[in-house]
Amino acid sequence: MYNRQRQFGAHAPEIEERLALLAEASRVLADASLEPPAVMERLCGLVVPLLGAACALRLLTEDGLWLRTVASASAVPESRARFQALLSQRVRADEGLAEEVLGTGEAQGVEAVLVLPLRARGRALGTLTVWRDAPAPSSFEPGEQLLLQELADRAAMALDVARAYAAERQARQAAEVAAGRLARLQHVTAELSEALTAARVAEVVLEQGLSVADAKAGGLWLVEPDATSALLLRCAGCTPDAAERLRRMPLTGDAPGTRCLRELKPVWLESEDALAAGGAERPASSSACLPLVVDGRALGVLVFTFGLPHGFDEDERAFLHLVAHHAAQALARARLLEREQRARAALREAHQTLEAIIQASPAAIMLLDPDGTVRMWNPAAERMLGWTADEVLGKVLPVVPPEHWEAFRQSLERATRGTVLDGAPLLGRRRDGSAVQVAVWTGRVHPASGPPQCLSVMVDITERQRGEAAQRFLAEAGGVLAGSLEEEETLERVAHLAVPAYAETCGVFLEDESGGVRCVATAGEGSDAEVPPPGLAVVARVIQSGRPETRSGLSEGDPTCARAGGTCAYLCVPLRVRGHTLGALTFVTSRRAYDAQDLALAQELARRAALALDNASLYRDARHAIRLREEFLSIASHELKTPISALQLQVQSLLAGLARSGAQFDPERLKRGLERVDRQVKRQTLLVNDLLDVSRLSAGKLELVRVPLELGALVREVAERFEPEYARSGTPLELSLAPEARGQWDRLRLDQVLTNLMSNALKYGRGNPVRVELEVTEARVLLRVKDGGIGIATEHLPRLFHRFERAVSERNYGGFGLGLWIARQIIEAMGGHIEVESVLGEGSTFSVELPRG
Ligand code: ADP
Numbered sequence: 016m017y018n019r020q021r022q023f024g025a026h027a028p029e030i031e032e033r034l035a036l037l038a039e040a041s042r043v044l045a046d047a048s049l050e051p052p053a054v055m056e057r058l059c060g061l062v063v064p065l066l067g068a069a070c071a072l073r074l075l076t077e078d079g080l081w082l083r084t085v086a087s088a089s090a091v092p093e094s095r096a097r098f099q100a101l102l103s104q105r106v107r108a109d110e111g112l113a114e115e116v117l118g119t120g121e122a123q124g125v126e127a128v129l130v131l132p133l134r135a136r137g138r139a140l141g142t143l144t145v146w147r148d149a150p151a152p153s154s155f156e157p158g159e160q161l162l163l164q165e166l167a168d169r170a171a172m173a174l175d176v177a178r179a180y181a182a183e184r185q186a187r188q189a190a191e192v193a194a195g196r197l198a199r200l201q202h203v204t205a206e207l208s209e210a211l212t213a214a215r216v217a218e219v220v221l222e223q224g225l226s227v228a229d230a231k232a233g234g235l236w237l238v239e240p241d242a243t244s245a246l247l248l249r250c251a252g253c254t255p256d257a258a259e260r261l262r263r264m265p266l267t268g269d270a271p272g273t274r275c276l277r278e279l280k281p282v283w284l285e286s287e288d289a290l291a292a293g294g295a296e297r298p299a300s301s302s303a304c305l306p307l308v309v310d311g312r313a314l315g316v317l318v319f320t321f322g323l324p325h326g327f328d329e330d331e332r333a334f335l336h337l338v339a340h341h342a343a344q345a346l347a348r349a350r351l352l353e354r355e356q357r358a359r360a361a362l363r364e365a366h367q368t369l370e371a372i373i374q375a376s377p378a379a380i381m382l383l384d385p386d387g388t389v390r391m392w393n394p395a396a397e398r399m400l401g402w403t404a405d406e407v408l409g410k411v412l413p414v415v416p417p418e419h420w421e422a423f424r425q426s427l428e429r430a431t432r433g434t435v436l437d438g439a440p441l442l443g444r445r446r447d448g449s450a451v452q453v454a455v456w457t458g459r460v461h462p463a464s465g466p467p468q469c470l471s472v473m474v475d476i477t478e479r480q481r482g483e484a485a486q487r488f489l490a491e492a493g494g495v496l497a498g499s500l501e502e503e504e505t506l507e508r509v510a511h512l513a514v515p516a517y518a519e520t521c522g523v524f525l526e527d528e529s530g531g532v533r534c535v536a537t538a539g540e541g542s543d544a545e546v547p548p549p550g551l552a553v554v555a556r557v558i559q560s561g562r563p564e565t566r567s568g569l570s571e572g573d574p575t576c577a578r579a580g581g582t583c584a585y586l587c588v589p590l591r592v593r594g595h596t597l598g599a600l601t602f603v604t605s606r607r608a609y610d611a612q613d614l615a616l617a618q619e620l621a622r623r624a625a626l627a628l629d630n631a632s633l634y635r636d637a638r639h640a641i642r643l644r645e646e647f648l649s650i651a652s653h654e655l656k657t658p659i660s661a662l663q664l665q666v667q668s669l670l671a672g673l674a675r676s677g678a679q680f681d682p683e684r685l686k687r688g689l690e691r692v693d694r695q696v697k698r699q700t701l702l703v704n705d706l707l708d709v710s711r712l713s714a715g716k717l718e719l720v721r722v723p724l725e726l727g728a729l730v731r732e733v734a735e736r737f738e739p740e741y742a743r744s745g746t747p748l749e750l751s752l753a754p755e756a757r758g759q760w761d762r763l764r765l766d767q768v769l770t771n772l773m774s775n776a777l778k779y780g781r782g783n784p785v786r787v788e789l790e791v792t793e794a795r796v797l798l799r800v801k802d803g804g805i806g807i808a809t810e811h812l813p814r815l816f817h818r819f820e821r822a823v824s825e826r827n828y829g830g831f832g833l834g835l836w837i838a839r840q841i842i843e844a845m846g847g848h849i850e851v852e853s854v855l856g857e858g859s860t861f862s863v864e865l866p867r868g
Contacts, residue, residue, distance in 0.1 A: 033162050036061060040166050044173035054177070055086030058143075058170050064090035066155075066163055067145035072133070072170065074141035075108055075117075082106040082113055082141060113142055129155045131167040135175035143167040189330065196334045199227040203338060207345035213237065216349050217249035220317060220342040225251055228303075228335055230319035235307075235342070236264050236272065237315040245276065245315055252320075264316070272316045275304040279313055281336060283327050301325035303332075305339035309347040317342055379453075379473040382460070385431045387411045387424055390468060399453075399475050401446025414443040414451075414473075430457040430469045440476070452477040478612070485616045488516065492620055496627035500634040509600065509624040510538035517613065518602035519583075523624075524554045525590075525598035528813040532558060532598070539603075548603050549585045557599045563588040565614055584609045586617045590625035597625055643819040647831060655702060657829070662695040701770075705833045708767075709818070712840045719761040719844055726756035726765070726796055726865075727789055733769040734787065737777065746777055747784040753791045758867035764841045768849075771834040772800040772861050778828060780804035783858065796865050803858040812851060838863075 043057040055072045062070040069089035073082035083105055106113055116130045117139045127147040133140040145155070145163060155163070206219040217235040225233050232252030236245035245264040253261075264272050271282040282304040301324055307315045317339050327335070373380050379396035381389055389412050392404040400414050407413060415423045419441065426436050436457040443451050456472040492512050499505050506523050513521045520539035524532050532555050549566070557564050564587045583605040590597040600621045602609075669688040673680050711717060730752055741748045776785040783803030790797040807815065811822035816839040821832035835849075842849045846866045853859035 032065075033158075036065065036162065037165060037169075040169055044169050052085055054173060055170065056088070058166065059086045059088035062143070062145055062163065062166065063088040066159055067129070067147050070143065070145045072141065072143050073106060073113075074133070074174070075139060080108060082108045085141075116142055127154075129160065129163060131160075131163050133167050133171035133174065135168075135171040138175075140171050140174055143170065193330055196227070196330075199223075200334065200337060200341075203227055204341050207341050210345050211349055211352055213248060213346055213349045213353070216342060216345045219345075220338065221249055221251040224317075224319070224338055224342075228319050228331075228338065229321070230303075231322035232320045234258075234261060234318050235315060236318075237346075238266070238276065238313055242266060245272070248315070271302065271304045272318055275306050276313045276316050279306050279308050279311070281305045281332070281339070283332065285324070285326050301327075303327060303335050305335055307339055307343035307346055309343050314343055314346050314350070379475075381412070381471050381473070383412060383427060383469045383471055385427050385466070385469065387415075387420075387427060396473070399445075399473065400443070400451065406446075413446075414453075415441065416444050419443075426457060427469050431459050431467050433459055435459075441473075443473075450477075451475055452480055481612060484516075485612070485619075488512075488616070489619055489623070492623055496623055500631050502628065502631035502635055505624075505627050505631045506536040507538075509620075509627070510536040512624075513600075513602055513617075513620065514539035517616065518586075518604050519606065520548065520601075520603045522554075522601040522603075523590075523598065524551075524558070524601070525628075526558055526596070528810075535598075548583060549587060549601060553585075553587050554599045554601060557587045557589050558596050561589050561591060561596050563614060563618060565609055586614055588614070588617045588621040590621050590628060592622075592625040592629040597628055600624060640819075643832070646821070647819045651706075651831065655699070658695045658699045658702075662692060662699070665692050665695065702831070704767075705831055705837060708837050709833055712837065717764075717840060717844050719764065721759040722762055724758060724760045724762055724765070726758065726760070726798070727752040727754060729762065729765060730769060730787055730789060730798070733766060733773060736770075737773050741777060741785070744777060744782055746780055746782050748773075749784060749786040751786065752789040756789050756791045756796045758796060758865065760845060760865065761841075764845075768838045768841055768863065769798075771838050772863075775834065775861075776800050776802040776804070776859075778830070779823070779859070794867055796867060798863040798865070799860055801858065801860045806855040806857050806859055807851065807853040808855045812853065815851060816849065 040058060040061055043061065044054055046054065046057075059070045059072055068091070069087065071084050071087040073084050075081070076083055108114065108117060112128075112130045116132045120132050120134055120139070129145045131143040131145070133143055143163065143166070147155075203219065203223045206223060207216060210216040210219050220235055221233050224230070230252075232250070234250035234253065235248050237248050238245045244266055247258060247262045247264070250258045250261070264270070264276075266273055266276060271284055275282040284302040284304070302318060302320045305317045305319075306313050307317055319335065373391075373393045376393060376395050379399045380391070380393045381396055382391035383389060389407045389410060392402070392407050397403050402413060412423075423441070426439065430436055436455060438454040438456055441453050441455050443453055445451050452475070453473045454476050457469050459467050460470045461467050495508050495512060496505065499508065506525075510521050510523050518539060520537065522534050523536040525535045527533055532551055534551075549564075553564055566583075566585050583603050584607070585604075586602040586609050587599055589599050600617065602613075602617055665688055669685065669692075672684065672688075730750065734748060734750060737748070773785070773787070780802040781804045786799075786801045788797075788799040788801070790799075805823070807822045811820075814820045815822060816835050818836045819832040820836070821828075821830065823830075839849050842863055842865065846868075848864045849861065851859055851861050
């Protein structure tokens, strides 16, 4: 080991010392564990003080223009400051001694300074400069120079090796980083390839991307459809406040993200300064703004922010670029997917809507092959026609009857050629065999695959046609019914209206005055029968209740139906007008069932018929009233004139007698003459009173004066008054009067009633005995006037108590036809009741019932 304390200049180092020095140098330089600067320091430590007072090892900068001092040493502490100043300087490599040394590769010594080149593999690496202080020998001997050169060469070699090693290590590290990034990128790409939505893409890029890129925060903005701004889709590593602030990125201006989007190029912000200059709101140490570009169009921007000042080397830029590229691809894919899903959803929805329409359609919708094979059949088709989808799918349409099939098939062919069949009528049949009238719309459809098909829409127009037919029928009926005001004719017309369209047999029934039911007209097949089905019992019930009765279905062997086979349906509807039931109409058929529509039609017909009948009866009544009035006028003139003529004759005869005989005029004859005059005047007075009563009663001015009265006494009084007349005509009069028939009545008016009844009994009694009976109960009295006279025909009975009504001819019997009417008005005003029972040719009994109060 050489003596490190020996100083240069004391004597030239011995050969052993040199060898030891070199060996030491080799050992130091071979110490691979030391970093190059430490090795160089140790080398300088070997040179000083043995070979110089100070030394400096300088290395060329990368650009080759400067020599930078990397190690130095000085022997004595006092001189260190001087040398330090000298050594710290950077020295230009292309000037003076250094240039010469580096250029030639040979050491150059100038007095006390020796500059030696550091070279390895023919390349200059730097210099080793050695200084010597006076008084030591200022120049370097060749041996020392050789030794120093040897040291310099070894140092150069060691440096070269160290540099190669460092380069290799760096390369290895870079490769490792790249491999690591690649692995992480693969991971991100794998995740991205599975991301199906933009949100998921953003999640993967930011959650994975941050760690992959070693970034502190990041965000992904998507360009809005209107391309005026980009919206933050997701961010990571930033506060909610910051996220809110950065939510919208306008596409105008010079912010880094905006610029990046506009220029479709990444923007690298490598320092806070650059960020601030780039306009970022909150400068970070460094940032990368990466456009997300697909097909030359920016979908958005991805920004990574790094916590520490960050330079982006090529590898990292390429790496981040790749992340952005994959993110953009995934975004585009997700968008396509979303669009496709939306389109699929819209298609599905459209399909469902269409399906729902078809299912809910009230019209039958069916898809048919051109040969008529059914491919689709909706619920309305099932409801309308009876077949279920399972029964018809794949089979030929069963609705069309064989006789219409060829025409239908041809229409399908025309439809497949493009002709639209617009509401063509078709008489089809249902599954149960019943007929159905449908309107068919058929058009061509092109399925996604396969030959064209026909879409047929069928609407059941049976009801509509029935409705129209019913309207036509009613309009026609209205005309027919209005055609006559004769009741008989009207009845006949009513009966014939519904046959045969709605019934095989139709009957018209009317209620007569006595409350009985008569069949007054019939039409159709059973019209020869006296009473057509369903019979009088049903009709009477309907008239009584005013409600229709029906038997819609057909039933076997029903006795109410007289027709052969015994199956029929019937409708019996009341003839109602002005709240009153006149009678009923019956409709009978054995060909089909009656339904609600038939019933409605029958009721409407009955309503119109009742109106027509009512009109006819009003017309009849009006005519009757006119006839009565004419009769009355002729009777009145006769009745009023006859007594006056008789009176006149009587008075003239008396006057002539008096003129002839003077005082000798026979007083007996005068008395008889005056009695006749008196009778005529009384008769006249009665007639005039009746006429006065008519006008009074018609005006509702009957005023009763009730007084306590014993009716038996009144009967006797009236009977006495009639005695002469009864005697004259030889009519016996019998009275059978219960005693004490007391009550509160109008005496004069009851006198009037009794007078009328007894005068009629005399007038129409044919001289047969007349009997007046009076019965008394607790609350009432009952008076009967019975005669054995001409009697009254049954049909006249109900109207006898009406004004001007008479049951006899004016030629045979005089009278206004007012007496009974007046009597009824009086009796009813007193709360009583008058009625008649009579047998034509046998006599009549008039009964008056009066309450006693
Ligand atoms: P008239 O003045 O015609 O007698 P009434 O009102 O008294 O009028 O009677 C109406 C009709 O009733 C008569 O025209 C007659 O046809 C019938 N009539 C009334 N009383 C009798 C009777 N006792 N017997 C038969 N017919 C009668």
